[in-house]
Each structure stands twice: as structure tokens, then as C-alpha cells.
Amino acid sequence: MSRAARIVISEFMDPQAVDALRADFEVVYGPALVDDAPALAAELAQARALIVRNRTQVRGELLAQAPELRVVGRLGVGLDNIDLDACRARGIEVLPATGANAQAVAEYVVATAMLLLRGAYSSSAEVAAGTWPRAPLSDGREIAGKTLGLVGFGDIGRRTAGLARALGMRLLACDPQLAADSPLWIESGAKRCELDELLAGCDVLSLHVPLTPATRGLIDASRLARMRAGAVLINTARGGVVDEAALAAALRDGRLGGAALDVFEHEPLAGGSALAGAPRLLLTPHIAGLTREANLRVSSMIAERVGASLLALAG
Secondary structure (H helix, E strand, C coil): CCCCCEEEECCCCCHHHHHHHHCCCEEEECCCHHHCHHHHHHHHCCEEEEEECCCCCECHHHHHCCCCCCEEEECCCCCCCECHHHHHHHCCEEEECCCCCHHHHHHHHHHHHHHHHHCCCCCHHHHHCCCCCCCCCCCCCCCCCCEEEEECCCHHHHHHHHHHHHCCCEEEEECCCCCCCCHHHHHHCCEECCHHHHHHHCCEEEECCCCCCCCCCCECHHHHHHCCCCCEEEECCCHHHECHHHHHHHHHCCCCCEEEECCCCCCCCCCCCCCCCCCCEEECCCCCCCCHHHHHHHHHHHHHHHHHHHHHHHC
């Protein structure tokens, strides 16, 4: 079965990893398939494996169109676009790229925290025009000595903590999935605390949780109000974790020092959303985990895992 097994890839994957799969399998690589439902359905009819990023919805109708499907590879770690219960019921193995993009996200968080705290890196046009806004940009803040609060302390959260600690930050973290006696708390140097204590005690809040019924709307108006005056928020997790309208209001009211969102309730973000025109807000299009290096690691890991799973099924 190994050489005849069909793998459909519906979103971008590093070409080297695609070529590695072609050595042993029939590979249909179509990064645009995610936006062409009829074509994707036709390719899935005989597919044994499907490789996706976050846009392909692996649920309901799509699964019904793939009767031979046995493996789903996720080019990333979030699984909210995959119906895990339905896959489990069908005996379909779901393989995320756990850890492969952790460094990219951690670097994004720390770099963005420094940008938000310093508040001086959007002045190029003014300086070039001779305005010289030196006085208003002279009260930026250093990252050393500030407290980073991490909501979620998995691989990415811990990687972020390591970079932040090296820059002299203090660390708070909350994660009900990590046991209170886990040695990771001591090894990381993070103080374990509950969410409300973390919100009140941090200068930088960074979110690292999946989108579940329990985390949807987790950072709402009431929790934003508990944050320190001037604190900044960074979300690289999932958009639904933050109430975007409440965040925009907190920025306009001056209660927050700034925010950066890489993920949104609905993607792409619609023009004229509640976030439009909010001050001290950085927006990026879900790219925190995407770098040249991370793309190669993620793609290589999923190619290896999907290939091994198919070969095991053949054996």
C-alpha cells in the first residue's frame, strides 16, 4: 500500500517536505484546494491521508467525502479546525506538529512586548519628515524588571518564559492542566498562580491556550479591567479567547498600554471591525508561528509523521 497510498495536501507545505513524501506516496499538493470545495472533495475520494493548516475544516461534510481517510496531519498545533471526536470514531489518527513552531511564536511574543512597551518604533515617517518627536517618545519602558503573565504553560508558553527570563523579566503563569507539583514550575522560574492574580500582577499578558468552550471569551471586559494600568496584551493563541470589542474599548479608554493580536474571532479580519482605529494596537495576519525556519520544521515533522503512520498501516 505504501507507494499507492494517496496524500492530499490542501494548504501550503514546504516544497522539500512535499518532495520527501512523493518518494513513497502519491501526493496531490494543492495549496488552493482549501478554497475549492468541489476539487478538494474529488481528490479526497481515494485519499488515505490529508495534510492541512488551520483553514481546512476537517469535519462533517469533508470527512464524509473521504471514506478511505486514515491520517490527518496538522501543519501547526491548534486543532480547533478538526473534529477530533469524529476522527476518533472513524479510527483516523490526527498528528499535530507539536513543538515545531514554538521558537517562532516565543520570539514573536517577546519582540512584540518590547515594541509595545517602548512605543517608539512607528515614528519613521515623522522623523523622515523632520518632525522630530523626541519628547513624546522619551518615556518608553524597558522590558527588564517587568512581569510577564502567561495564560497556558505548555511548550510555547515555557519557551516564551525562557526568552523573557533571559531578558530579566519576572514570570507568572497559570495552567490548570499542569500539576501544581510539576518540576516544570521550578525549572522555568515561573510562579504558579490563578488567573485573577496573574492579571493583576503582570505588565505583559501573553495567551497560550486552545480555543475551547472554557476559554472562549476568557479575556472579556471584566478581566481586562483587572489588569494593571498600562499593561499590554499579546494574543498568539486563538482569536475567540479575547473579546475584541472589549479590548478595543480598553485601549480607547487608555486603561491598557497596548495590545498585539495575531489571531482573530473571524479570519481574515473584516474591514470596519470593532478593532478598527483602536490606538496602540498591532495587528498581524496569524503569522506568529510562521518563519522560514519554522515552516521547514513543521513541514518536515508532519511529512515524517504522516509517512510513518501510512507505512505502519501498510505493514
